[in-house]
Amino acid sequence: MEVGRDFNPLLGDICELVREYGVEVVAVAMTAGTTDEGNIDPVDEFCEVCRDTEVPIHVDVAYGGLIAPFLRKHGYRIPRFDFSLRSVYSITVDLHKLITPVPGSALLQRSRELQELATFESPYMPLGRHRTLLGTRTGGLAASTWAVLKVLGYEGIFRGSRGG
Ligand SMILES: Cc1ncc(COP(=O)(O)O)c(C=O)c1O
Numbered sequence: 001m002e003v004g005r006d007f008n009p010l011l012g013d014i015c016e017l018v019r020e021y022g023v024e025v026v027a028v029a030m031t032a033g034t035t036d037e038g039n040i041d042p043v044d045e046f047c048e049v050c051r052d053t054e055v056p057i058h059v060d061v062a063y064g065g066l067i068a069p070f071l072r073k074h075g076y077r078i079p080r081f082d083f084s085l086r087s088v089y090s091i092t093v094d095l096h097k098l099i100t101p102v103p104g105s106a107l108l109q110r111s112r113e114l115q116e117l118a119t120f121e122s123p124y125m126p127l128g129r130h131r132t133l134l135g136t137r138t139g140g141l142a143a144s145t146w147a148v149l150k151v152l153g154y155e156g157i158f159r160g161s162r163g164g
Helices: 011-024 043-049 112-117 140-161
Strands: 028-031 057-061 088-094 105-109 119-121 129-131
Touching: 011 043, 028 043, 043 057, 112 119
Parallel strands: 028 057, 057 088
Antiparallel strands: 088 105, 119 129
16 A cells, blocks of 8 residues: 555545445554554544545554543644544543553443444343453453542543653
8 A cells, every 4th residue: 555755554545445345344443642653643534535435433542542632732733533523433542551550441432332232141240241352351450440540530641641
């Protein structure tokens, strides 16, 4: 695939592939905060360019999840990549990259209907249901992640996002 002068893939080309493969395309995954460079993909621009396809977008904000959402408030001009864009269906954030023990990941989904699509019956579980990938994992870390978020609050995370 060709890249542009900024070394990013050409959005129109990606969209052409989406059109070509049609319903075989489950989603396009984009990143807000790449691991090495912190690049933020032009999610908003892609949504615009590819609007007619209605392809769902997943945004990987694993690494940048506690920083990127605040950059505009710190005066940086960055692309939008959140649920204010109609095509963004899901977002992943890793709280364990900065503030909690591993694993402290979160999958955010646009609607309860989407959550239901990733929910399975598990009669042996206390709630009788299981979300996302089936497997045994500790709930303790989810609880500690929740507690850290409660303690820091929006202000604490905002302060941390500018580095102190
Ligand atoms: C951009 C990005 N996405 C996803 C991951 C996967 O993270 P993990 O396996 O810790 O959830 C990483 C890890 O560094 C990352 O930087």
